[in-house]
Amino acid sequence: MTALIALTEAGARTARQLQKTLPDAVLYGRSARVTDLDQAFEDTGALIRDLFLQGTPIVGVCAAGILIRFVAPLLADKHAEPAVVALAEDGSSAVPLLGGHHGANRLAQQIAAALGGQAAITTAGDLRTGPALDDPPPGWMLGNPDRVKPVTAALLAGDPVALTVEAGDVSWLEPARFSASGVESVLVTDRVVKDGTDALVLHPPVLAVGIGAERGVPAEEGVEAVRRVLTENGLATASVAAAGSIDIKADEPAVLAAAQCLGLDPRFLTAADLEAQAPRLANPSDIVFKETGCHGVAEGAALALAGPDAELVVPKVRLGRVTVAIAKAKDRVDGQAGRTGGRLFVVGIGPGQLPWRTPEAVAALRNADDVVGYDLYLDLCADLIGGKEQHRSPLGDETGRALKALTLAAEGRTVALVCSGDPGIYALATLVFEQVEAAEDRAIRGVNVTVVPGISAFQAAAARLGAPMGHDFCLISLSDLLTPRDVIRRRLQAAAAGDFVIAFYNPQSLRRRTLLGEARGILLGERPDTTPVAIARNLGRPGEQVTVTTLAEFEPEAVDMLSLVVIGNSESRILDLPQGTRIYTPRGYAQKSETTQQIGKVQG
Structure with missing residues (x-):
C-alpha cells in the first residue's frame, strides 16, 4: 500500500x-x-x-x-x-x-x-552511474546488500568495476558502464553464492518451479521437497519467479505451501497447457497422461511458466509423494502463464462512514477485480469500486453472494465480498468457509481467503456510549431464523447468570416481536432495575440515534432491525455529562487502588 x-x-x-x-x-x-x-x-x-x-x-x-x-x-x-x-x-x-x-x-x-x-x-548514483544497484527492477533480488556501497562508490569515482553475467537480461544495468575486470565487481547469477564474496550479487528472476503431488500430501512435504531440490542443485531461491502445477491440484496443501514458501502465489495450468510442453519434457510418462491428460506435470509446469525459450535445468525429481522440476528462462520469467489460485477478501466496511473504514479494507476494495455484495453495502463504498465489475444481490441472498464470490475467485480473479461491520461477527465470513468446506470443486477449495476486519456495530455503539464493554461482555443474536428459540433462551439465561454486559444483534423485526421482551424479563430477574440500557440505531450513517434508558423503563417496541441494544451488567453506570449521557462498566481499578492503599498502610 x-x-x-x-x-x-x-x-x-x-x-x-x-x-x-x-x-x-x-x-x-x-x-x-x-x-x-x-x-x-x-x-x-x-x-x-x-x-x-x-x-x-x-x-x-x-x-x-x-x-x-x-x-x-x-x-x-x-x-x-x-x-x-x-x-x-x-x-x-x-x-x-x-x-x-x-x-x-x-x-x-x-x-x-x-x-x-x-x-x-x-541521488548522485542515479544521476552519474545510471540505475541504482540497490533498487533493481521488480523480481530482481540483492544477495548481499552490504556490497552496494563500495561498488557504487567505485562507479562514482570512475574506477573500473567488473560485471559477470550468468543469467538474465542485464540491459537495465547498462553494461557499458562496466569493465572486464576491476577492483570491485558485480555478479548476476541464479546460483547460491557463499557468504563473504567480494562481488555484489544480483539474482535475476529466471527460474520457474513445477510441482506435482499425490492427493492429500501434507504441506510440509511440499515445502521440504522444493527446498531440498533447490539446495542440492545450488540454485538461489531469490531467482525463483514462478511456481505452479496442473489445475486439478489447486487445492493440494503440498503444492500451495511449496509455492508460498518461495514467497509466490501458485499458478495453475490446464492439462492442455502442459501437454503443449510434451516435446520438451525430459521424462514424459504415459501413466501420468492417463491420469491427468498431460505427459508431465512438474516438468510441464516449470517449462510453461518459464516461457518458450526456457530449458529444464533440473528434470523431474521425485521425493516421496512430491515431484519437483525447475526450468530456466533466457531473460526473465514473467510469471503470467496459467492462472493464480484466486484470492477472496471478505471485507468489513464497518457501519459505512469513511472514518471507520480501515486502510486494509480500502486497499482490498481498490485492488479487487470483482466486488460482490448487498446493494446497500456496495452503495456505501461506491467511491472505492467505481469501474469494477460489481455483482449485486438483494438482502436474504447471503448464500448466493458467498458462492458467487468463491466461484469468481476460483477463476483466478481477485474478489472482494463486502460486509457491513466485521465479516466474522454475524456476517459472511462463516458462510464463506462453510461453502469452502462443502465444495467439491478443487478450484474453490484452493481459493486463498483473507478476512479483512471492520468495526462491528457493538464497537461503534460502545464508542458512542463511552465504555459499556469495560468488563466481560457477550454478543447474542435474537434472530431465530437460523438458531432455535430454545437455544437463544439458554444463552440468555447463561449471560444473565454470568452478569455479562450484553449486545443484542438482530433484536427485533416486523415478524419477530417477542424474544427481546423475554430477554428483558430474564435480565430483570438477575440484575437491578436501574441497569443501563442503550438503543443505538443507524450507527455511523445518516439518522444515527442513540437512546439511553434503564432496564425497568426499556420498551422493546421501540427497537427495530436497524438497532443494536446494549444492556449493562449489575455494575454498569449511567453518567450524565455536559456533552451527553454516557455508560461505563467499571473493571475494578478503583477497588484495586483502595486495596493497594490499605496494604501500604499496613506495611507502613
Missing part, C-alpha cells in the same frame, strides 16, 4: 488522478478540508509519523517542508526507511525526499510519467 496524503481539495484531485496508476494507493484527506477521500485524519503530523514508522511509502501532496518537519525526528536507519515523496498540488513535480534507492526515485518517476510532471532526482 502507498499512502497519498492530501491537505486540500486541489491536492485530493491530483491524488485521485494518481490512483489510476497506483491502484493500491489509499487517499488520506484532511477531514476539515477534503471531502473526496478514503481515510480521514485531523492531525497531519500524527498520521505521517504513524505511516512512516509502519514502513508505509508516503506521497504527500503538499510542500516538502511539511513532510521533512514531521519525519526528521524519526530518521535512524536509511536502509529501513520507507519511500517519502513530496508532490506538488498540480502534479508538476515529484521530489523523492527519503528512500531514493528503496523505491522513492522509481515512485517519483512513475508519478511524473502519470501526471506529465518532472521527477526531481537528486
